[in-house]
Amino acid sequence: MRLIKAVGLIAALSLGGVLAQDRTQTLIYGGDWSDLITMDPQVSYEFSGGLVTDNLYETLVKYEGADLSTLKPGLAESWKVDRGRDTWDITFRLRRGSKFSSGNEVTAKDVVYTFERALAIKGPGSFLFTEIAQLKPGATKAVDNYTVVVSIPKTASPGSFLSILTFNIGGIVDSETVQKNAKGNDFGKEWLTNNSAGSGPFRLVRWDRGSQVLLEANPNARVKPKLQRVILREIKEPAVLRTALESGEIDIAEGLTPEALRALSNNPRFRTLKADSLRLNYLGMNVKEGSPFANKLVRDAVRYSINQDELVNGLVQGNGTKIQTLIPKGLLGYDPRTPYTFDPARARRLLAQAGYPNGLEFELLVSTGICGGGIPCADIAAKIQSDLAKGGFKANVKAIANAEVLRTYRAQNHQMVLVGWSPDFPDPDGNATPWADFNARSLAWRNVWNDPTAIRLANQAALETEPAKRVALYRLLTDYVLKNGPYAVLYQPSVPLGLSVKVEGYVRNAQGQVRFENISKQP
Amino acid sequence: MFSYFIRRLFFVVFVAWGVTFTTFFIANVVPIDPAIAALGDNAREEQIREFRERYGLDKPIWQQYLIYMGRLLSGDLGNSLRTGRAVLEDLKEFFPATLELSVAAFLVTLLLGVPAGILAALRQNKASDVTVRILALIGGATPVFFLAVLLQFVLARQLDLLPVQGRLDGFTFPPPRVTGIMGIDALLARDWPAFLDSLRHLVLPAFVLGMFSAAILARMTRATMLEVLSQDYIRTARAKGVPGRAVVFRHALKNAALPVLTLLGGLLGGLLSGAVLTETIFSWPGIGRYVTQSATSLDFPAVMGVTLLVGLVYALINLVVDLLYAFLDPRIRYA
Numbered sequence: 139m140r141l142i143k144a145v146g147l148i149a150a151l152s153l154g155g156v157l158a159q160d161r162t163q164t165l166i167y168g169g170d171w172s173d174l175i176t177m178d179p180q181v182s183y184e185f186s187g188g189l190v191t192d193n194l195y196e197t198l199v200k201y202e203g204a205d206l207s208t209l210k211p212g213l214a215e216s217w218k219v220d221r222g223r224d225t226w227d228i229t230f231r232l233r234r235g236s237k238f239s240s241g242n243e244v245t246a247k248d249v250v251y252t253f254e255r256a257l258a259i260k261g262p263g264s265f266l267f268t269e270i271a272q273l274k275p276g277a278t279k280a281v282d283n284y285t286v287v288v289s290i291p292k293t294a295s296p297g298s299f300l301s302i303l304t305f306n307i308g309g310i311v312d313s314e315t316v317q318k319n320a321k322g323n324d325f326g327k328e329w330l331t332n333n334s335a336g337s338g339p340f341r342l343v344r345w346d347r348g349s350q351v352l353l354e355a356n357p358n359a360r361v362k363p364k365l366q367r368v369i370l371r372e373i374k375e376p377a378v379l380r381t382a383l384e385s386g387e388i389d390i391a392e393g394l395t396p397e398a399l400r401a402l403s404n405n406p407r408f409r410t411l412k413a414d415s416l417r418l419n420y421l422g423m424n425v426k427e428g429s430p431f432a433n434k435l436v437r438d439a440v441r442y443s444i445n446q447d448e449l450v451n452g453l454v455q456g457n458g459t460k461i462q463t464l465i466p467k468g469l470l471g472y473d474p475r476t477p478y479t480f481d482p483a484r485a486r487r488l489l490a491q492a493g494y495p496n497g498l499e500f501e502l503l504v505s506t507g508i509c510g511g512g513i514p515c516a517d518i519a520a521k522i523q524s525d526l527a528k529g530g531f532k533a534n535v536k537a538i539a540n541a542e543v544l545r546t547y548r549a550q551n552h553q554m555v556l557v558g559w560s561p562d563f564p565d566p567d568g569n570a571t572p573w574a575d576f577n578a579r580s581l582a583w584r585n586v587w588n589d590p591t592a593i594r595l596a597n598q599a600a601l602e603t604e605p606a607k608r609v610a611l612y613r614l615l616t617d618y619v620l621k622n623g624p625y626a627v628l629y630q631p632s633v634p635l636g637l638s639v640k641v642e643g644y645v646r647n648a649q650g651q652v653r654f655e656n657i658s659k660q661p
Numbered sequence: 662m663f664s665y666f667i668r669r670l671f672f673v674v675f676v677a678w679g680v681t682f683t684t685f686f687i688a689n690v691v692p693i694d695p696a697i698a699a700l701g702d703n704a705r706e707e708q709i710r711e712f713r714e715r716y717g718l719d720k721p722i723w724q725q726y727l728i729y730m731g732r733l734l735s736g737d738l739g740n741s742l743r744t745g746r747a748v749l750e751d752l753k754e755f756f757p758a759t760l761e762l763s764v765a766a767f768l769v770t771l772l773l774g775v776p777a778g779i780l781a782a783l784r785q786n787k788a789s790d791v792t793v794r795i796l797a798l799i800g801g802a803t804p805v806f807f808l809a810v811l812l813q814f815v816l817a818r819q820l821d822l823l824p825v826q827g828r829l830d831g832f833t834f835p836p837p838r839v840t841g842i843m844g845i846d847a848l849l850a851r852d853w854p855a856f857l858d859s860l861r862h863l864v865l866p867a868f869v870l871g872m873f874s875a876a877i878l879a880r881m882t883r884a885t886m887l888e889v890l891s892q893d894y895i896r897t898a899r900a901k902g903v904p905g906r907a908v909v910f911r912h913a914l915k916n917a918a919l920p921v922l923t924l925l926g927g928l929l930g931g932l933l934s935g936a937v938l939t940e941t942i943f944s945w946p947g948i949g950r951y952v953t954q955s956a957t958s959l960d961f962p963a964v965m966g967v968t969l970l971v972g973l974v975y976a977l978i979n980l981v982v983d984l985l986y987a988f989l990d991p992r993i994r995y996a
Contacts (some may be wrong), residue, residue: 166831172954175744265705346835347754348946349827369831373944377810381818381825388831541698541959548697548706562703579706 162659163366165641167652168379169392171372174351177342178330179309180252181261185650188306190351190370193654195309195336196361198230198249198286199300204414204647206564207470209300213244213310213337214286219296219603225277225289226296226603232284237358238312239334239341246280251313253278253288255325263307266563271299295600297608301565305649311335339363339655348372353654363655364643376512383408383636389659390644391636395512396455402636409639412457412632414648416466417510417560418569419458421502421522421626424552426586430500431553434622435492440554441626442488443529444522445480450629453521457511458629463616464573466630468648470605471566471612477620485529499532500553505540510558510631518628519556547584558631564649566612567600574619585624592619669983673976680972681965685729688961689722695959699742716742716962729965738969739962743955748966751951756970757841758828759940759947762870763932765863769871770878770928775921777875778882782890783909793879800876805935809869809942816865823865826944833858866943870936874928881924885917892916919990926982930975 173184179191200212211217214230221227236244256267257275267273272294279287290299302308312335316326319333326335334342339361340353351370355363371388373379380398383391384405394402394410402408423431423440430436441462450460463473489498502519509515519535526533533554538546547555559581561568572580574596576588595618599611619625637644640660646652696712697704704712713719717728732739738748781793817825828843829835835843836850844863847856889895890913898908940949948967955963 161832164832175746262700262708265708269705344835346838346946347751348950349758349944350831371827371831371944372946373826374950375942375944378813378826378942378944381813385817385821385825387824387826539693541693541695544697544702545694557702559702 162661164369165365165367165390165654165657165659166369166371166388167390167392168371168373168382168388170374171351171370172348172374176331177334177345178327179306179311179336180256180259181327181331182306183261183263188650189652190353191306191309192338192651193340193353193368194334194338194342195311196236196338197308197310198303200304201564201647201649201651203645204468206468206648209304222289224292226292226294228288228290228296228299230286230288232286234284236337236360238315238337239356239358240312240315241358242312242314244310244337245283246286248310248313249286250278250280252310255311256307259325259327261307263305266302266305266307270294270563271302295567296603298563298565298567298600302563305563309336340368361655364658365654368654380636383638389638389641392633393512394634394636396457396634399634399636407639409637411635411637413635413646414468415510415560415631415633415650416468416564416648417558417631418461418464418466419510419518419556419558419628419631421628422547422552422555422557422581422585423624424550424554424585425624426550429553430494430498431624433492435488436494436498437624439485439488439492439529440526440531441478442481442485443526443531444626444628445525446476446628447480449518449521453517454511454513454629454631457634458631461630462627463620464569464625464627465566465612465616466569466648469564469566471609471616473613473616482528489530494530497530497532499534502533502535503543503546503552503555504535504537505543505557506537507540509556511629512634515556522556550584550586570596570599570612570615573623573625574615587624589622592623666984669980673973673980676976677969677973680969681730681733684965684968685726688964689725691959693959695742695961698959716740738966741955741960741963743958743960743963748962751963752948752966752970754841755946755948755951758945759933759936759949761842761844761863762866762936762940762945762947763929765867766871766874766932767929769867770874773871773875774878775882777879779886779909779914781879781883782886785887793883797876797879800872803872805869805873805938806942808872809939812865812869824862825865828859828862828945829855830858866939866945870932870939873935874932878921878924878928882917882921885920886913889913889917919986922982922985922989926978930978933974934971
């Protein structure tokens, strides 16, 4: 009996202790963060990694809110692009008085160190610097304490480079702190895996792998957050995610099922949100010689056979946007036009014209997994199959493991494939080059689509520095690929979220970035 | 006895080798490219080639096996393809959570299973016996995920009594990591709120995980108890006027314990590997969740590391059970 009393007393005490904590100062964000493998901005290349490092580190330039088409000042208060003889010279003027969590001031030498570090470490995202921006060691120079010049070859796109800088890899690290913790020649890679040394509004306090990440307000930050603590809770099961949100264990749930989203939208305690992603789900058609899809009429017939409205509203249940062109909504050059309407009669006519009056049979490769928007790929394939049948096609669906789908696709061994694509960085070039330029050995290459017009337009648009001209070029390119390319874009999936109504100021951009400093919690 | 122990220990090593051999070849028979699985769709061809070279995936399978075994003998389980960390580091990080959960589930198994079995045996065919048997049937037949979701729904969402996920509440600051077992770490730090909170979080998953084995144990205990109770020496004891309680606990239970002990060893091992589903449903950061994640991303070194660890623990448990056998029953002699 005495034991029970004691336990009861302790329980009451502990409850009091918990209640005494100010819950409005802590945000708990639940989701599947299982791809979190490092907190090092120059190594991290995963979605969750980006979510965390974005809040630990500042970048020279950044995007604000949900807008991914206008660059805003970050650590750099201004920047300009100059046309050199063989290079683009980009000059950044740093803000004075930005401090790292250690108290050290952010200066030009930290920027130089960070960029050289990215090139030396060769992390999974380093190709953004080495291949896309073609940045070489020694090409980043400190002019004075607050001025940095980065020179990239004329063949690289300054627009792409600037938008790459908004990504994890561009997060400026505290060179002094990192060097102090470096082991041999590792540029502090091991230490930064579990620690932070940035000037962002938060600093990393603790990371329990597979369980949670604890961030606390950075006392030295220039940008002061509204909250003291942010906790990322790793919850993989959508059903548990929902229950945890409803029982108040978490404030935000990312990655709910369409059913959960509907149920929560009827509950006044919660708010639901469909955040954009930059992903596109599409059908890829192999146009190599001898393939029926080599004939443009057949590709058009495919595009006229698909009932996109039914797909997006019915199967995807609104967890996605209808789109037909290759630049996703949210990026510069996005084209909302959807000229291909569901017209099976026309598809049959086109097919007959192409020499297949009795229809066409082929294999449609899909993953056994889940496609964007939380829908099993097999369900989407079934819908496509029945649509295509109305247009005179007989698609034999073959469902295999995703890695195997990708392997076959890379080996150009598919006929038609149902897959998704997300750009590597928030710039139209992140889609345009892979989709249009055969020589980039990406999607155009996999579908054996070697089209000089598309290649020329993609290169031209990438190198254009005038935004208006760039948009015009992307208009031409997206329209050209839409009509001639080996793709039928299906939809742009969104990310379903549930939030407690107490949470204010939450915005998730299509790149998956969430700025925790803008979020506050009502009592 | 000592030579028996040595022989059994050799057997454990043999089992471990068998586990690595089988998992290695099964894992590598899967005709899927781990490099693509790890790097995803956007990876460049060079990145994929580099990845294969770095992890030796470009070598013939027998060479890969020899390299793996060579490393293993020096205590190196290789690097995870997904996290890039040493598998051993990952196991150190995730195993304590699984151990904590399995031990708690084992306690649930013992505390529910044995008394229920004894009760049922003593009240054979009475209402309590029937109840135990029905409950055991249900407990043994209910899938873990169903029971888990049901309890989460009722106890957590409707009644708001227990948390549904994780090892600690978000508002409770975790204690410094010493053993990795949350309850013990909290005790070491004398952090009572964290200790109680960790217990609260342990209740549901431990119950769900322990339920199935408790049901099996109850049925087994009941059956062996019934058999023992019908033996001549029990009748003799009763005839001599030994009190009922003493008959049950001193004479019957001790003799019924042997077969139950064998079962317990298997059950404990089963709890370890059975934690896979439970950990996923309760967001419990243990090796179960780690291995599912590794398996879906074709992270062979990680899957093999976990399999080897579970295999070793299993073999060691069996070794302990065998030794306990000899200790409990002096009639069992080992030449």
